[in-house]
Amino acid sequence: MATRSALTRNALAANLPEQVEVAEGGLTRPESLEPALQGVTAVHLLSATGPDHVPLETGAHIVDLVRAAGVRRVTVLTTGADGPVEQAVRASDLEWTILLPIDVMSNALGWAETIRSEGVVREPYGERLTASVDIDDFAAVVAAVLVDGGHSGQSYRVTGPEALTPGEKVRAIAAALGEDVRFEELTPEQAREHWRGQGWPEEGIDFMLTMWATVPPTVGTVTPVVKQITGRSPRPFAQWAAENSHAFR
Structure with missing residues (x-):
């Protein structure tokens, strides 16, 4: 069974299930991601940070680290803006899928x-x-895309x-x-x-x-994305x- 990992700014406060491998770091601090990416093959990224939904300016650096770690497949939770993360992912050779709830x-x-x-x-x-x-249905879409693939280069409204x-x-x-x-x-x-x-x-x-x-x-x-991807x-x-x-x- 594949290992499920989660990145969080504060591992003690994350309150994640025991079967989840927790790594501490932050997307606004790309240097903190390198240890967390070891052995990872698929990644779900956020395109913005914080309650104000400010676009992450570290998109290009994050994508460089992801590629260097050997990750091949990514999903991006987008706010609908074509920000630095979306642009860097689209310009890469990764199997990317952009998802907008x-x-x-x-x-x-x-x-x-x-x-x-x-x-x-x-x-x-x-x-x-x-x-x-x-949100559970959205998470199921993300998981299906990351695990099963088949949606490279697609952008979906969920x-x-x-x-x-x-x-x-x-x-x-x-x-x-x-x-x-x-x-x-x-x-x-x-x-x-x-x-x-x-x-x-x-x-x-x-x-x-x-x-x-x-x-x-x-x-x-209404879109049929949840049914099409999760069944x-x-x-x-x-x-x-x-x-x-x-x-x-």
Whole structure:
């Protein structure tokens, strides 16, 4: 059985399963990767670092180290930007596959506090459709590509089985809880004041409002990638909500 390894900045805090070989290092410090790459044949890379999704500027250095270590196959979790990691991977002779999860269902955990305390979710642009994917389904796609190959030179948008509005997601969470949970649509001005009250920085507020005001139709377009690569259908949001209902209680 192939060894599964994971890179983390803090091995003690990683809380990974016992069968995972843990290596300490960071993509922003490429020199720390050399020990972790020994004996590795396939790698999953991030194209950005931190909650602000700033593109990694170390892409070319990382790819050089990966190739020198004898890695032949890589997947890249992209944010949709053609940043240094994506560019370096595409320019290499590696078997690369770039994967874009349109949105992950676990982002809904950001609603947990107000659902628990007030039974409500408040957001602007309530009609936007998002084809969110369960993070476990996305991880299964990554694992299948890295282990089985067959997708070299491809870029895929990875989605769940349906496109839902925020209100539809809230109703699914309410059904999983067996409780009433309301969705209240805010105007952009109301959202700005609401997020200010939560301590958000102005640049973060501007980013979110601009992003949600300009959501492209493709964000709500369902793709068959999960089924095609893993052989099983992706989980619907209602199943995710049922499996994670404890987080909202």
